[in-house]
Amino acid sequence: MADFETLDLEIADGLAVATFNRPDQMNTFNPAMVADLLALFDRTDEDDAVRAVILTGSGRAFCAGADLGAGGETFDYDARASEMGGPHEGGVHRDSGGVVTLRIFRSLKPVLAASNGAAVGIGATMQLPMDWRMGAQDSRYGFVFSRRGVTPEACSAWFLPRLVGMSRALDWTYSGRVFGAEEALAAGLVQSLHPADALLDAAKEKALEMTASSAPVSVALSRQMLWQGLTMNHPMDMHRVDSRVFAARGRAQDAREGILAFREKRDADYPNRVSTDMPDVFPWAEEPPFR
Template identity: 80%
Template sequence: MADFQTLDLAIDSGLAVATFNRPDQMNTFNPAMIRDLLALFDLTDADDAVRAVILTGSGRAFCAGADLGSGGDTFDYDKRTGREDVGGPDRDGGGMVTLRIFRSLKPVIAASNGAAVGIGATMQLPMDWRMAAEDSRYGFVFSRRGVTPEACSGWFLPRIVGMAKALDWTFSGRVFGAQEAVEAGLVQSLHAPEALLDAAKEKALEMTSASAPVSVALARQLMWQGQTMAHPMDMHRVDSRVFASRGRSADVREGIAAFREKRDARYPDTVSTAMPDMGWAEERPFA
């Protein structure tokens, strides 16, 4: 188990629940959180006991944006220290996190328990299902801090909510309520604060408990990576290879046998050993 500084991690019944544990700072984002999140998804990808990942916060916030403890120097790369081991001085740490979530082999659910502002909102964009407490608030506040949208949000946000809403939120930098987030498609469901985590666990089990883990991992990558493709034929080339690989697998034989015998399937393949090569690089070079 990784030694996290900013997260508490509990793994039970196939679910990894990671909770930001800086409530006195409203779980604001710092270099230690970058390292912890990168390590978290390395850990969950490698652990075949984990079927899905839930990310939530402690206290009044999911993550209230960047830690502004350095004042006006907070976003000045020339004056940053303590992040040389997480991509160097010129790379956006939030973007590293979102790209790592994008590459996750397990479904990822956001259980947003309070303020989700700045990186607290943008890190949720590559997650597969976003749930929120009814009193949660969101904000893409970058223009009000003199910076620009980060963490690949210029790619993710318009795809999720449409260009007009993405521009409205990022131009104005206003903070808005969870109901508006649901209406725009940023959030899929609202819950009473005390019921949020249980609802997230229920959703995670609904997504994964009866499915083959390798098939889920591949479906996640096909759906997300498909967003980068220019033509359906590009996806056809990839999913044909993947489908053929799965068609020869022990999981298929078990899945069909279980269906015909009217019993629960016991899929033998594991994500750590049975993922086929899908033909794309994990991450393009950064320059």
């Protein structure tokens, strides 16, 4: 079990539940959290015992945005270069929230958000590439960047309009206002709301509903196809990809088992594993180079 500084990890019943554990700081985002989240998704991708990942928070917040302890230099990467670390390209420091978001985007396991409280700034934007977002009835959200003198980060200018529409995304990012769970639900930012004490159980139930009866390799490939499909310009681009993926799956042991189980009216026991049996069929293999 990896040691994490800013989150607690529990793996049971096919689910990895990662809980931000800085409640006194409202789980604010710092360099240690960046490292922990990257390590978390490396770990869950490699662990065939994990079917899905749930991310939640402790205390009153899911994640209340960036840790502002550095004061006015919080977002000045040049002034904080020695402590920020992280990838660079051409002398430009990569937005650490974007590094995390793109890692979630590339996850081989479904990712669910159980937003237990305030989800502001990166606390909201890191949820955008997650597959299912659930909130407590009193959770609150905010894309507050313009009120801090900065701009949307973590690839949110790409994800947010695709999830809630351009006009809603512009409203939220221009105003920087914090809004309630009902508005988030109506806009499609979250898919369901729950009493706070029932949220995590509901997230676990949904995660198992999504994955328990499915072939893990098929789920991993479907996740990649659907998310990466948003980057394509024409259905033919996806046709080229899904033809290769479907052919690879069709000759795999999982397909034989899935068909036999259906015909024999029993639960399938899929033999293929995400850690070893993912076909090399995608035109994308790694995160695109930073420009």
